[in-house]
Amino acid sequence: MRGKRRAPRPAIPWRSPWTPVVCLAGAVAFGALVAVSFLVKEVAVVVDGDRTEVRVVAATVREVLADAGVSVGRGDVVRPAMPESVTDGATIEVRRARPITLTVDGRTTRHLVTATNVGDALAELDLTPTAGQASAPPDDAVPLSGMELSFYTRRKVYVVAGTSRISSRTTARTVREVLKQKGVPLRRGYVVSPPLRSFPADGTIITVTPPRTMPVRPDVLRLDWAALAECESHSDPEAYNPDGPYYGMYGFSMPMWEAVGGMGLPSSWPPEEQTYRAQLLYQQVDGRWRRQWPSCGDSLFG
Known part of the structure; x- marks a missing residue:
């Protein structure tokens, strides 16, 4: 075998002049991956x-x-x-912000809220749901596009009908709603102030007055109505007799009172109103007063 030359060995990759470069690039890539993972x-x-x-x-x-x-x-x-x-x-x-057009007791403002329901939106706007009445339930969603919302605070108003003065805590939107809530009946011709469609602000005094559309004849005016009132009730406009029952200065029964356009209890109205209704009653029965005032009717004639 002496004298024979060995075949050259194949090149070893890691001994290539590019080996250090490749190794460095791999190390950098691996390091980058590790860094990114962190x-x-x-x-x-x-x-x-x-x-x-x-x-x-x-x-x-x-x-x-x-x-x-x-x-x-x-x-x-x-x-x-x-x-x-x-x-x-x-x-x-x-x-997300949601636009709200808010009307509180008739005054309209615009806001952005991030609440997703009406109850939270009211709280965000410093309104307590229990302090009034909203136009939508608290659980209703507030859409991303926004909504219109009305809120009526609980206000104290007064209803004056005759001598009656009724106070009420209400969220009503109109005077008409207040009267309906308090059971005050309205008939054609009744005078209401402020107007029925107006907004009852806190402290509003609502007066209700029956109409006086029918004139009283002069001969009826000349009768002694003060004497009749004294006989019937000692001129007490708030008199009450449980036997009928009968009410007021002239002992009105409710059918008598309502027949001449009276509203509510006769005893809740001032003397002038009761006298006017008594005079209308006399005219309506065409002078046949004995059924209305059997015990005291004679006093009308002095």
Whole structure:
């Protein structure tokens, strides 16, 4: 075998002049992957209560929301704030702004709220649901497009009908609603102040006066009505006789009172109103007074 030359050995790859370069590039790539893995964060993004988990390498809240495809508009509330940095496991909350056209006791204003239901929207606007009446239930949703909302506060108003003065805590929108709530009947010709369609603000005094559309004849006016009142009730406009029952200065029964346009109880009205209704009653029965005032009717004639 002496004298034979050995065949050349194949080149070893790692002994190639490019080997150091390849190794360095691999090390850099591996290091980059390791570094990126440490930068990736798991963040929860909650938009109006809907929660989404995202994996991001973003450094701030603004960047996380951009990566998650969540846009932020005027009036939206973001917590933490947009410029703040984000750590792994963080939660970002976004509450969308909703336009509200709010009318409180007839006065309209416009607002942006982030509440998703009517009750929370009222609270955000410093209105307590129990302090009044809203046009929508507290659990109703506030759409992202917004809504119109009316709220009537609980106000104290007074109803004056004759000598009766009724106080009421009400959320009524009109004078008519107040009278209906208090059971005050209205008939054609009754004079109501303020007008029935007006808004009853806090402290409003509502007066109700029956009409005096029918004139009293002069011969009826000349009768001694003071003597009749003295005989019937000692001229007490608030008199009450349970036998009928009978009410007021002239001992009205309710059918008698209502037949001449009286409203409510006769005894709740001032003497002038009771006298006017008694005179109408005399005219209506065409002078046949004995059925109305069998014991005292004679006093009309002195």
